[in-house]
Amino acid sequence: MSRPTSLTPPPEAVVPQPHPDAPSPGTELGEHYSDCFGCGEAAPGGLRLRTRAGEGVSVDAEFTVTAQHQGAPGLAHGGLLTCAFDEALGAIGYMLHTTAVTGHLETDFRRPVPVGSTLYIHAWCEAVAGRKIYSRAVGRLDAADGPIAVEAAALFVSVGLEHFVDNGRAEEVRRVLDNPDLIKSGRAFEVNP
Ligand SMILES: CCCCCCCC(=O)SCCNC(=O)CCNC(=O)[C@H](O)C(C)(C)COP(=O)(O)OP(=O)(O)OC[C@H]1O[C@@H](n2cnc3c(N)ncnc32)[C@H](O)[C@@H]1OP(=O)(O)O
Numbered sequence: 667m668s669r670p671t672s673l674t675p676p677p678e679a680v681v682p683q684p685h686p687d688a689p690s691p692g693t694e695l696g697e698h699y700s701d702c703f704g705c706g707e708a709a710p711g712g713l714r715l716r717t718r719a720g721e722g723v724s725v726d727a728e729f730t731v732t733a734q735h736q737g738a739p740g741l742a743h744g745g746l747l748t749c750a751f752d753e754a755l756g757a758i759g760y761m762l763h764t765t766a767v768t769g770h771l772e773t774d775f776r777r778p779v780p781v782g783s784t785l786y787i788h789a790w791c792e793a794v795a796g797r798k799i800y801s802r803a804v805g806r807l808d809a810a811d812g813p814i815a816v817e818a819a820a821l822f823v824s825v826g827l828e829h830f831v832d833n834g835r836a837e838e839v840r841r842v843l844d845n846p847d848l849i850k851s852g853r854a855f856e857v858n859p
Contacts, residue, residue: 672769672770672821673770673772673800673819673820673821675792675793675795675798675800676795676798678795679793679794679795679798679800680793680794680795681792681793681794682723682762682791682793682794683722683723684722684723684761684762685761685762685763687763688719688723688760688761688762688763689719689760689761690719691718691719691720691721692718692719693718693719694716694717694718695717695718695719695725695757695760696717698757698849699842699848699849700848700849701838701848702753703749704749704750704752704753704756705717705753711734711735713729713735713746713749713750713753714729714730715727715728715729715750715753715754715787716728716729717753717754717757719760719761720761720788720789720790722761722790723758723761723762723790723791724758724761724788724789724790724791725754725757725758725760725761725788725789725790726786726787726788726789726810727750727753727754727757727786727787727789728784728785728786728787729750729784729785729787730782730783730784730785731779731780731781731782731783731784731785732781732782733781735781736781740780740781741778741779741780741781742778742779742780742781742783744773744775747773747775747779747785747805747816748771748773748818750785750787750805751771751773751787751789751803751805751816751818751820752768752771752820754787754789754803755768755771755789755801755803755818755820755822756768756822757789758789758790758791758799758801758822759799759822759824761791762791762794762799764799764824765824765825765826765827765829766797766799766822766823766824766825767822767823767825767829768820768821768822769798769820769821769822769823770820770821771818771819771820771821772818772819772820773816773817773818774816774817774818775815775816776814776815776816776817777807777813777814777815778815779807779815779816783807783808784807784808785805785806785807785815785816786805786806786807786808786809786810786812787803787804787805788803788804788805788806788810789801789802789803789818790802790803797823797824797825798821798822798823798824799821799822799823799824800819800820800821801819801820801821801822802817802818802819802820803817803818803819803820804816804817804818805817805818831843
């Protein structure tokens with residue numbers, strides 16, 4: 667039997683159901699923050715991940731690798747692939763109606779991901795224990811049933827609005843509080859909680 671790690675749900679963990687107000691399967695989730703490197707349209711060189719609600723507590727996302735995402739000639743940078751998984755796994759919070767930040771994230775790179783290819787990511791929640799959300803994801807090359815290129819597992823921790831207000835640089839926090847439209851999901855910064 668393998669040793670428990672920080673990605674092993676504790677005995678009291680439960681398999682979650684989608685929140686009653688969770689978006690229905692297929693719903694586009696959109697960018698959660700316009701300057702987010704993972705999903706924001708305004709982030710220079712960003713990944714521009716596109717995410718949809720999936721079945722149960724899951725999401726499906728697509729990330730097309732461009733020349734700005736290279737780590738080696740014509741190949742995606744592994745750290746940016748991890749970023750794509752961080753983003754997709756974070757979007758699981760939509761299905762649980764919570765805002766959660768990454769506590770621990772592990773990535774397995776199974777095969778190289780060329781520039782021009784699209785990674786099809788499926789991310790799902792395995793268990794929840796209090797504020798702790800245990801999730802996994804798999805990324806396939808160029809089709810939802812393509813060969814597996816990357817796999818990831820993560821522990822996210824639910825946080826309140828104060829996590830962002832207290833810790834973010836003041837000028838960006840103020841900009842968002844003054845213009846809530848910059849937070850498209852209305853979740854990461856609930857200005858009227
Ligand atoms: C749509 C949205 C998409 C978003 C995608 C992008 C997501 C991100 O990249 S977020 C940015 C990266 N992450 C961060 O900056 C988080 C930085 N870390 C922190 O702020 C804090 O450590 C935080 C919030 C995770 C936990 O702190 P705090 O709120 O004080 O809770 P704390 O009591 O320490 O931890 C809560 C539980 O989680 C556990 N935990 C926290 N971190 C870890 C970890 N790294 N490994 C294992 N367990 C952990 C604790 O052991 C504790 O467990 P228990 O309840 O059983 O005692």
